[in-house]
Amino acid sequence: MEWETVIGLEVHAQLQTKSKAFSGAATKYGAEPNTQACAVDIALPGVLPVFNKEAARMAVKFGLAIGAAINHRSVFARKNYFYPDLPKGYQISQYELPIVAKGQITIDLDGVEKTIGITRAHLEEDAGKSLHEDFHGMTGIDLNRAGTPLLEIVSEPDMRSAKEAVAYLKKIHELVRYLEICDGNMQEGSFRCDANVSVRPKGEKKFGTRAELKNINSFRFVEKAIEFEVERQIDLIEGGGKVAQETRLYDSDQDVTRSMRSKEEAMDYRYFPDPDLPPLVITEDFIRGVEKTLPELPDAKRARFMKDYGLTAYDAGVLTASRELADYYEQLVRASGSDPKIAANWVTGELAAFLNRDNKDISASPVTVSMMTGLLKRLADNTISGKIAKEVFEAMWNGEGDADAVIAKKGLKQITDTGAIEKVIEEIVAKNPKQLEQYRAGKETLFGYFVGQVMKATQGKANPAQVNELLKKKLSA
Ligand code: ADP
Protein backbone atom coordinates (compact mmCIF):
# COMPACT_ATOMS: atom_id res chain seq x y z
CA MET A 1 0.00 0.00 0.00
CA GLU A 2 1.19 3.51 -0.76
CA TRP A 3 1.00 6.05 2.03
CA GLU A 4 0.80 9.81 2.04
CA THR A 5 2.23 11.95 4.83
CA VAL A 6 0.30 14.94 6.15
CA ILE A 7 2.05 17.57 8.26
CA GLY A 8 0.96 20.79 9.94
CA LEU A 9 3.36 22.91 12.00
CA GLU A 10 2.85 25.10 15.01
CA VAL A 11 5.73 27.56 15.31
CA HIS A 12 6.37 29.55 18.45
CA ALA A 13 8.37 32.68 17.76
CA GLN A 14 9.48 34.66 20.79
CA LEU A 15 8.81 38.31 20.02
CA GLN A 16 11.87 40.41 20.71
CA THR A 17 10.19 43.07 22.83
CA LYS A 18 12.27 44.60 25.63
CA SER A 19 9.66 43.87 28.27
CA LYS A 20 7.16 41.06 28.75
CA ALA A 21 3.72 40.67 27.24
CA PHE A 22 1.80 41.69 30.35
CA SER A 23 4.40 43.12 32.74
CA GLY A 24 7.35 45.50 32.73
CA ALA A 25 9.97 42.82 33.52
CA ALA A 26 12.88 42.44 31.10
CA THR A 27 12.94 39.60 28.56
CA LYS A 28 16.71 39.42 28.07
CA TYR A 29 18.03 35.86 27.80
CA GLY A 30 20.54 34.34 30.18
CA ALA A 31 19.97 36.29 33.42
CA GLU A 32 20.29 34.64 36.85
CA PRO A 33 17.18 32.52 37.47
CA ASN A 34 14.16 34.43 38.75
CA THR A 35 15.76 37.86 38.57
CA GLN A 36 13.49 38.88 35.70
CA ALA A 37 10.17 37.78 37.12
CA CYS A 38 8.02 40.46 38.72
CA ALA A 39 4.84 40.16 40.77
CA VAL A 40 2.74 39.71 37.61
CA ASP A 41 4.98 36.97 36.22
CA ILE A 42 4.96 34.95 39.41
CA ALA A 43 1.21 35.49 39.78
CA LEU A 44 0.98 37.16 43.17
CA PRO A 45 -2.65 37.70 44.21
CA GLY A 46 -4.17 41.00 43.18
CA VAL A 47 -1.87 41.81 40.27
CA LEU A 48 -3.29 42.82 36.91
CA PRO A 49 -1.79 42.29 33.45
CA VAL A 50 -1.16 45.29 31.19
CA PHE A 51 -0.69 44.42 27.53
CA ASN A 52 2.53 45.43 25.75
CA LYS A 53 1.57 47.29 22.57
CA GLU A 54 4.93 46.46 20.98
CA ALA A 55 3.92 42.79 20.81
CA ALA A 56 0.81 43.74 18.82
CA ARG A 57 2.93 45.81 16.46
CA MET A 58 5.14 42.80 15.77
CA ALA A 59 2.22 40.42 15.28
CA VAL A 60 0.61 42.83 12.80
CA LYS A 61 3.92 43.14 10.97
CA PHE A 62 4.01 39.38 10.54
CA GLY A 63 0.37 39.28 9.45
CA LEU A 64 0.99 41.87 6.75
CA ALA A 65 4.06 40.00 5.51
CA ILE A 66 2.05 36.80 4.91
CA GLY A 67 -0.80 38.62 3.23
CA ALA A 68 -3.18 37.91 6.10
CA ALA A 69 -6.15 39.88 7.27
CA ILE A 70 -5.61 41.54 10.64
CA ASN A 71 -8.52 41.15 13.00
CA HIS A 72 -9.53 44.57 14.28
CA ARG A 73 -10.76 42.98 17.45
CA SER A 74 -9.12 40.00 19.06
CA VAL A 75 -9.58 38.47 22.47
CA PHE A 76 -7.18 37.21 25.12
CA ALA A 77 -8.29 33.93 26.64
CA ARG A 78 -7.15 31.82 29.55
CA LYS A 79 -5.88 28.37 28.64
CA ASN A 80 -6.03 26.42 31.87
CA TYR A 81 -3.59 23.70 32.76
CA PHE A 82 -1.39 22.79 35.68
CA TYR A 83 2.33 22.66 35.51
CA PRO A 84 5.01 23.85 37.95
CA ASP A 85 6.43 26.40 35.53
CA LEU A 86 3.03 28.05 35.04
CA PRO A 87 2.36 29.96 38.27
CA LYS A 88 -1.09 31.33 37.36
CA GLY A 89 -2.45 27.89 36.51
CA TYR A 90 -3.35 29.27 33.10
CA GLN A 91 -1.58 30.73 30.11
CA ILE A 92 -2.87 33.91 28.53
CA SER A 93 -3.39 33.11 24.86
CA GLN A 94 -5.80 33.88 22.08
CA TYR A 95 -8.33 31.27 21.11
CA GLU A 96 -11.46 32.04 19.14
CA LEU A 97 -10.32 35.42 17.91
CA PRO A 98 -6.59 35.60 17.10
CA ILE A 99 -4.88 38.83 16.02
CA VAL A 100 -3.79 37.43 12.63
CA ALA A 101 -6.23 35.54 10.40
CA LYS A 102 -5.57 33.40 7.32
CA GLY A 103 -2.43 34.00 5.31
CA GLN A 104 0.03 32.04 3.23
CA ILE A 105 3.65 31.50 2.40
CA THR A 106 5.38 30.06 -0.67
CA ILE A 107 8.09 27.46 -0.32
CA ASP A 108 10.52 26.38 -2.99
CA LEU A 109 11.73 22.81 -3.09
CA ASP A 110 14.31 22.11 -5.81
CA GLY A 111 12.78 24.77 -8.01
CA VAL A 112 9.18 23.65 -7.47
CA GLU A 113 7.01 26.23 -5.73
CA LYS A 114 4.20 25.36 -3.38
CA THR A 115 1.89 27.53 -1.32
CA ILE A 116 1.37 26.60 2.31
CA GLY A 117 -1.66 28.02 4.09
CA ILE A 118 -1.30 29.66 7.48
CA THR A 119 -4.45 29.16 9.48
CA ARG A 120 -3.78 31.85 12.04
CA ALA A 121 -1.18 33.53 14.20
CA HIS A 122 -2.00 34.48 17.74
CA LEU A 123 -0.37 36.20 20.69
CA GLU A 124 0.33 34.34 23.89
CA GLU A 125 2.73 34.32 26.80
CA ASP A 126 5.54 31.87 27.39
CA ALA A 127 5.79 29.70 30.51
CA GLY A 128 8.82 29.43 32.81
CA LYS A 129 11.41 26.70 32.67
CA SER A 130 11.86 23.58 34.78
CA LEU A 131 15.49 22.79 35.55
CA HIS A 132 15.86 19.08 36.13
CA GLU A 133 19.62 18.78 36.13
CA ASP A 134 20.84 21.47 38.50
CA PHE A 135 19.50 20.14 41.79
CA HIS A 136 19.91 16.56 42.87
CA GLY A 137 16.55 14.83 43.11
CA MET A 138 14.68 18.10 42.83
CA THR A 139 13.37 20.32 40.08
CA GLY A 140 14.19 24.01 39.99
CA ILE A 141 11.84 26.56 38.47
CA ASP A 142 13.13 29.60 36.61
CA LEU A 143 10.39 32.11 35.86
CA ASN A 144 12.51 34.55 33.86
CA ARG A 145 10.84 33.41 30.67
CA ALA A 146 7.31 33.44 32.12
CA GLY A 147 5.27 36.09 30.37
CA THR A 148 7.60 36.59 27.41
CA PRO A 149 5.44 37.33 24.35
CA LEU A 150 5.13 34.60 21.74
CA LEU A 151 3.56 34.59 18.34
CA GLU A 152 2.17 31.14 17.62
CA ILE A 153 1.96 30.56 13.90
CA VAL A 154 -0.32 27.66 12.95
CA SER A 155 -0.12 26.18 9.47
CA GLU A 156 -2.76 24.28 7.56
CA PRO A 157 -2.03 20.54 7.22
CA ASP A 158 -0.61 21.33 3.77
CA MET A 159 2.81 19.72 3.87
CA ARG A 160 3.36 16.27 2.38
CA SER A 161 6.93 15.42 3.36
CA ALA A 162 9.55 16.12 6.02
CA LYS A 163 11.48 18.13 3.42
CA GLU A 164 8.49 20.38 2.77
CA ALA A 165 8.09 20.90 6.50
CA VAL A 166 11.72 21.94 6.83
CA ALA A 167 11.43 24.29 3.84
CA TYR A 168 8.35 25.88 5.42
CA LEU A 169 10.04 26.23 8.78
CA LYS A 170 13.12 27.82 7.24
CA LYS A 171 10.92 30.25 5.34
CA ILE A 172 9.13 31.34 8.52
CA HIS A 173 12.48 31.57 10.30
CA GLU A 174 13.92 33.77 7.58
CA LEU A 175 10.81 35.95 7.56
CA VAL A 176 10.63 36.66 11.30
CA ARG A 177 14.30 37.63 11.25
CA TYR A 178 13.85 39.91 8.25
CA LEU A 179 10.95 41.53 10.07
CA GLU A 180 13.12 41.87 13.19
CA ILE A 181 10.36 40.51 15.38
CA CYS A 182 12.24 37.40 16.59
CA ASP A 183 15.95 36.64 16.86
CA GLY A 184 15.35 33.09 15.60
CA ASN A 185 17.79 31.53 18.06
CA MET A 186 16.74 27.88 18.21
CA GLN A 187 19.29 26.83 20.83
CA GLU A 188 17.99 29.43 23.25
CA GLY A 189 14.43 28.41 22.44
CA SER A 190 13.32 31.68 20.89
CA PHE A 191 12.14 29.82 17.79
CA ARG A 192 10.49 26.45 18.40
CA CYS A 193 8.15 24.19 16.57
CA ASP A 194 5.72 21.35 17.15
CA ALA A 195 5.08 19.07 14.21
CA ASN A 196 1.70 17.41 13.73
CA VAL A 197 2.10 14.26 11.68
CA SER A 198 -0.34 11.74 10.25
CA VAL A 199 -0.42 9.28 7.38
CA ARG A 200 -3.23 8.11 5.11
CA PRO A 201 -3.51 5.72 2.17
CA LYS A 202 -2.68 7.55 -1.04
CA GLY A 203 -5.88 8.85 -2.64
CA GLU A 204 -7.80 8.90 0.64
CA LYS A 205 -9.52 12.24 1.34
CA LYS A 206 -9.91 11.92 5.10
CA PHE A 207 -6.94 12.74 7.32
CA GLY A 208 -5.46 10.10 9.55
CA THR A 209 -5.09 10.52 13.30
CA ARG A 210 -2.20 12.84 14.11
CA ALA A 211 0.56 12.69 16.63
CA GLU A 212 2.05 15.97 17.84
CA LEU A 213 5.84 15.97 18.10
CA LYS A 214 7.34 18.34 20.63
CA ASN A 215 10.82 19.31 21.67
CA ILE A 216 12.34 19.76 18.24
CA ASN A 217 15.01 22.44 18.35
CA SER A 218 16.81 22.30 15.03
CA PHE A 219 15.94 22.07 11.34
CA ARG A 220 17.73 18.76 11.08
CA PHE A 221 15.78 17.29 13.99
CA VAL A 222 12.48 18.40 12.47
CA GLU A 223 13.29 16.34 9.42
CA LYS A 224 14.52 13.33 11.39
CA ALA A 225 11.67 13.38 13.90
CA ILE A 226 9.04 13.49 11.16
CA GLU A 227 10.73 10.75 9.16
CA PHE A 228 10.92 8.50 12.18
CA GLU A 229 7.30 9.20 13.10
CA VAL A 230 5.99 8.52 9.59
CA GLU A 231 7.73 5.12 9.57
CA ARG A 232 6.40 4.33 13.02
CA GLN A 233 2.80 5.14 12.05
CA ILE A 234 2.95 3.16 8.81
CA ASP A 235 4.44 0.12 10.59
CA LEU A 236 1.81 0.40 13.29
CA ILE A 237 -1.13 0.54 10.87
CA GLU A 238 0.25 -2.17 8.59
CA GLY A 239 0.70 -4.36 11.67
CA GLY A 240 -3.00 -3.99 12.42
CA GLY A 241 -2.67 -1.25 15.04
CA LYS A 242 -4.11 2.24 15.31
CA VAL A 243 -2.38 5.59 15.71
CA ALA A 244 -3.30 7.26 18.98
CA GLN A 245 -3.91 11.01 19.14
CA GLU A 246 -1.10 11.90 21.45
CA THR A 247 1.80 14.18 22.19
CA ARG A 248 5.20 12.62 21.57
CA LEU A 249 8.67 13.82 22.47
CA TYR A 250 11.53 13.61 20.04
CA ASP A 251 14.70 12.14 21.53
CA SER A 252 17.56 13.29 19.34
CA ASP A 253 20.10 11.01 21.03
CA GLN A 254 18.18 7.86 20.10
CA ASP A 255 16.50 9.39 17.03
CA VAL A 256 13.07 8.16 18.11
CA THR A 257 9.81 9.74 19.25
CA ARG A 258 8.24 8.64 22.54
CA SER A 259 4.74 8.97 23.88
CA MET A 260 4.51 11.78 26.43
CA ARG A 261 0.79 12.06 27.12
CA SER A 262 -2.49 11.61 25.36
CA LYS A 263 -3.41 14.81 23.60
CA GLU A 264 -5.74 17.18 25.38
CA GLU A 265 -8.81 18.13 23.44
CA ALA A 266 -9.49 21.87 23.41
CA MET A 267 -12.28 21.49 25.96
CA ASP A 268 -9.83 20.07 28.48
CA TYR A 269 -8.21 23.52 28.62
CA ARG A 270 -11.49 25.22 29.57
CA TYR A 271 -10.70 28.27 27.49
CA PHE A 272 -12.57 31.44 28.42
CA PRO A 273 -11.98 35.17 27.77
CA ASP A 274 -9.61 36.65 30.33
CA PRO A 275 -11.74 38.98 32.47
CA ASP A 276 -8.64 41.02 33.38
CA LEU A 277 -7.91 42.01 29.78
CA PRO A 278 -10.16 44.02 27.46
CA PRO A 279 -10.43 42.92 23.83
CA LEU A 280 -7.43 43.97 21.78
CA VAL A 281 -8.59 46.62 19.32
CA ILE A 282 -6.38 47.30 16.31
CA THR A 283 -7.28 50.36 14.27
CA GLU A 284 -6.76 50.76 10.54
CA ASP A 285 -4.36 53.62 11.32
CA PHE A 286 -2.24 51.37 13.49
CA ILE A 287 -2.06 48.79 10.70
CA ARG A 288 -1.09 51.39 8.09
CA GLY A 289 1.57 52.69 10.47
CA VAL A 290 3.06 49.21 10.82
CA GLU A 291 2.86 48.69 7.08
CA LYS A 292 5.23 51.63 6.58
CA THR A 293 7.88 49.83 8.64
CA LEU A 294 7.86 46.68 6.50
CA PRO A 295 11.27 46.00 4.95
CA GLU A 296 11.78 44.53 1.50
CA LEU A 297 10.74 40.90 2.04
CA PRO A 298 13.03 37.94 1.22
CA ASP A 299 11.18 36.77 -1.92
CA ALA A 300 11.14 40.26 -3.40
CA LYS A 301 14.80 40.76 -2.57
CA ARG A 302 15.74 37.44 -4.18
CA ALA A 303 13.87 38.31 -7.37
CA ARG A 304 15.51 41.74 -7.47
CA PHE A 305 19.00 40.29 -6.95
CA MET A 306 18.47 37.94 -9.88
CA LYS A 307 17.21 40.73 -12.10
CA ASP A 308 19.56 43.57 -11.10
CA TYR A 309 22.75 41.59 -10.62
CA GLY A 310 22.23 38.73 -13.06
CA LEU A 311 22.63 36.15 -10.29
CA THR A 312 21.44 32.56 -10.39
CA ALA A 313 18.51 31.59 -8.19
CA TYR A 314 20.95 29.68 -6.02
CA ASP A 315 23.35 32.60 -5.46
CA ALA A 316 20.49 35.03 -4.91
CA GLY A 317 19.09 32.59 -2.36
CA VAL A 318 22.34 32.32 -0.45
CA LEU A 319 22.90 36.09 -0.48
CA THR A 320 19.41 36.94 0.75
CA ALA A 321 19.31 34.30 3.49
CA SER A 322 19.61 37.15 5.97
CA ARG A 323 19.12 40.88 5.69
CA GLU A 324 22.62 41.52 7.02
CA LEU A 325 24.28 39.33 4.39
CA ALA A 326 22.20 40.89 1.61
CA ASP A 327 23.14 44.37 2.82
CA TYR A 328 26.82 43.41 2.94
CA TYR A 329 26.66 42.19 -0.64
CA GLU A 330 24.83 45.23 -1.97
CA GLN A 331 27.19 47.64 -0.24
CA LEU A 332 30.13 45.72 -1.65
CA VAL A 333 28.83 45.86 -5.23
CA ARG A 334 28.14 49.57 -4.89
CA ALA A 335 31.44 50.49 -3.26
CA SER A 336 33.75 48.29 -5.33
CA GLY A 337 32.06 48.88 -8.64
CA SER A 338 33.07 45.33 -9.43
CA ASP A 339 31.19 42.79 -11.53
CA PRO A 340 28.21 41.69 -9.35
CA LYS A 341 28.93 38.05 -10.15
CA ILE A 342 32.53 38.31 -9.01
CA ALA A 343 31.41 40.04 -5.82
CA ALA A 344 28.80 37.28 -5.33
CA ASN A 345 31.46 34.60 -5.74
CA TRP A 346 33.60 36.17 -3.04
CA VAL A 347 30.73 36.55 -0.59
CA THR A 348 29.22 33.09 -1.13
CA GLY A 349 32.65 31.49 -1.50
CA GLU A 350 35.60 32.66 0.56
CA LEU A 351 33.71 34.87 3.02
CA ALA A 352 30.93 32.33 3.67
CA ALA A 353 33.49 29.56 4.14
CA PHE A 354 35.46 31.52 6.74
CA LEU A 355 32.32 32.66 8.56
CA ASN A 356 31.20 29.08 8.65
CA ARG A 357 34.59 27.75 9.75
CA ASP A 358 34.82 30.19 12.66
CA ASN A 359 31.10 30.00 13.39
CA LYS A 360 30.74 33.76 12.99
CA ASP A 361 27.81 35.87 11.98
CA ILE A 362 28.25 38.28 9.06
CA SER A 363 27.87 41.19 11.48
CA ALA A 364 31.00 39.95 13.28
CA SER A 365 33.07 39.41 10.13
CA PRO A 366 36.64 40.64 10.61
CA VAL A 367 36.69 41.41 6.88
CA THR A 368 34.41 44.44 6.62
CA VAL A 369 32.68 45.67 3.48
CA SER A 370 35.36 48.31 3.00
CA MET A 371 38.17 45.76 3.35
CA MET A 372 36.50 43.46 0.84
CA THR A 373 36.02 46.46 -1.45
CA GLY A 374 39.78 47.13 -1.32
CA LEU A 375 40.48 43.52 -2.22
CA LEU A 376 38.13 43.46 -5.21
CA LYS A 377 39.63 46.70 -6.49
CA ARG A 378 43.15 45.26 -6.47
CA LEU A 379 41.85 42.20 -8.22
CA ALA A 380 40.11 44.28 -10.87
CA ASP A 381 43.15 46.47 -11.58
CA ASN A 382 45.37 43.38 -11.84
CA THR A 383 47.55 44.23 -8.86
CA ILE A 384 46.97 40.67 -7.65
CA SER A 385 45.72 37.44 -9.19
CA GLY A 386 42.70 35.50 -8.01
CA LYS A 387 44.90 32.98 -6.25
CA ILE A 388 46.91 35.61 -4.40
CA ALA A 389 43.63 37.38 -3.55
CA LYS A 390 42.69 34.36 -1.46
CA GLU A 391 45.92 34.69 0.45
CA VAL A 392 45.24 38.39 1.00
CA PHE A 393 41.72 37.57 2.15
CA GLU A 394 42.99 35.14 4.74
CA ALA A 395 45.52 37.68 6.03
CA MET A 396 42.77 40.30 6.32
CA TRP A 397 40.63 37.78 8.17
CA ASN A 398 43.51 37.23 10.59
CA GLY A 399 43.72 40.92 11.35
CA GLU A 400 46.80 41.80 9.30
CA GLY A 401 45.28 44.98 7.89
CA ASP A 402 43.45 45.93 4.71
CA ALA A 403 44.24 44.61 1.26
CA ASP A 404 46.80 47.26 0.30
CA ALA A 405 48.64 46.87 3.59
CA VAL A 406 48.81 43.08 3.22
CA ILE A 407 49.94 43.28 -0.41
CA ALA A 408 52.70 45.76 0.48
CA LYS A 409 53.82 43.96 3.63
CA LYS A 410 53.99 40.55 2.00
CA GLY A 411 55.19 41.73 -1.39
CA LEU A 412 52.29 40.09 -3.17
CA LYS A 413 52.01 42.52 -6.04
CA GLN A 414 51.44 40.65 -9.26
CA ILE A 415 54.29 40.55 -11.80
CA THR A 416 52.92 41.90 -15.08
CA ASP A 417 56.22 43.03 -16.55
CA THR A 418 56.61 40.93 -19.71
CA GLY A 419 60.40 41.12 -19.59
CA ALA A 420 60.54 39.85 -16.04
CA ILE A 421 58.22 36.94 -16.78
CA GLU A 422 60.17 36.03 -19.92
CA LYS A 423 63.36 35.95 -17.90
CA VAL A 424 61.86 33.41 -15.48
CA ILE A 425 60.56 31.35 -18.38
CA GLU A 426 64.02 31.26 -19.94
CA GLU A 427 65.48 29.91 -16.72
CA ILE A 428 62.81 27.26 -16.28
CA VAL A 429 63.09 26.05 -19.84
CA ALA A 430 66.89 25.91 -19.58
CA LYS A 431 66.60 23.82 -16.41
CA ASN A 432 64.21 21.29 -17.98
CA PRO A 433 65.63 20.14 -21.31
CA LYS A 434 64.08 16.68 -21.04
CA GLN A 435 60.57 17.98 -20.47
CA LEU A 436 61.05 20.45 -23.30
CA GLU A 437 61.99 17.67 -25.66
CA GLN A 438 58.99 15.54 -24.63
CA TYR A 439 56.66 18.50 -24.95
CA ARG A 440 57.87 19.28 -28.42
CA ALA A 441 57.54 15.59 -29.30
CA GLY A 442 53.82 15.92 -28.60
CA LYS A 443 53.35 15.40 -24.86
CA GLU A 444 51.19 18.48 -24.46
CA THR A 445 50.15 17.75 -20.90
CA LEU A 446 53.59 18.98 -19.89
CA PHE A 447 52.43 22.52 -20.53
CA GLY A 448 50.84 22.52 -17.08
CA TYR A 449 54.13 21.43 -15.60
CA PHE A 450 55.91 24.46 -17.06
CA VAL A 451 53.17 26.83 -15.86
CA GLY A 452 53.51 25.33 -12.39
CA GLN A 453 57.29 25.81 -12.38
CA VAL A 454 56.99 29.46 -13.42
CA MET A 455 54.33 30.17 -10.78
CA LYS A 456 56.46 28.43 -8.18
CA ALA A 457 59.52 30.45 -9.11
CA THR A 458 57.52 33.68 -8.77
CA GLN A 459 55.73 32.57 -5.58
CA GLY A 460 52.46 32.65 -7.49
CA LYS A 461 52.85 36.32 -8.34
CA ALA A 462 53.25 36.13 -12.11
CA ASN A 463 50.12 37.13 -14.00
CA PRO A 464 48.67 33.74 -15.05
CA ALA A 465 47.29 34.92 -18.39
CA GLN A 466 50.66 36.38 -19.39
CA VAL A 467 52.51 33.29 -18.25
CA ASN A 468 50.28 31.17 -20.47
CA GLU A 469 50.75 33.34 -23.48
CA LEU A 470 54.52 33.79 -23.14
CA LEU A 471 55.12 30.11 -22.36
CA LYS A 472 53.20 29.01 -25.42
CA LYS A 473 55.37 31.22 -27.57
CA LYS A 474 58.59 30.05 -25.98
CA LEU A 475 57.82 26.31 -25.98
CA SER A 476 56.75 26.17 -29.58
CA ALA A 477 59.65 28.32 -30.75
P1 ADP B 1 -3.75 21.95 18.94
O1 ADP B 1 -3.62 23.18 19.75
O2 ADP B 1 -4.69 20.96 19.47
O3 ADP B 1 -2.45 21.35 18.55
P2 ADP B 1 -4.16 23.49 16.60
O4 ADP B 1 -5.41 23.65 15.80
O5 ADP B 1 -3.57 24.64 17.27
O6 ADP B 1 -4.48 22.34 17.60
O7 ADP B 1 -3.03 22.86 15.69
C1 ADP B 1 -3.28 21.83 14.90
C2 ADP B 1 -2.13 21.68 13.95
O8 ADP B 1 -2.14 20.36 13.50
C3 ADP B 1 -2.22 22.56 12.73
O9 ADP B 1 -0.94 22.95 12.30
C4 ADP B 1 -2.85 21.63 11.70
O10 ADP B 1 -2.48 21.93 10.39
C5 ADP B 1 -2.28 20.30 12.10
N1 ADP B 1 -3.16 19.15 11.81
C6 ADP B 1 -4.47 19.03 12.06
N2 ADP B 1 -4.92 17.82 11.68
C7 ADP B 1 -3.85 17.15 11.19
C8 ADP B 1 -3.65 15.83 10.66
N3 ADP B 1 -4.64 14.95 10.59
N4 ADP B 1 -2.41 15.48 10.27
C9 ADP B 1 -1.39 16.35 10.37
N5 ADP B 1 -1.52 17.58 10.87
C10 ADP B 1 -2.73 17.98 11.28
Ligand code: MG
Ligand atom coordinates in the same frame (compact mmCIF):
# COMPACT_ATOMS: atom_id res chain seq x y z
MG1 MG C 1 -0.67 21.91 19.20
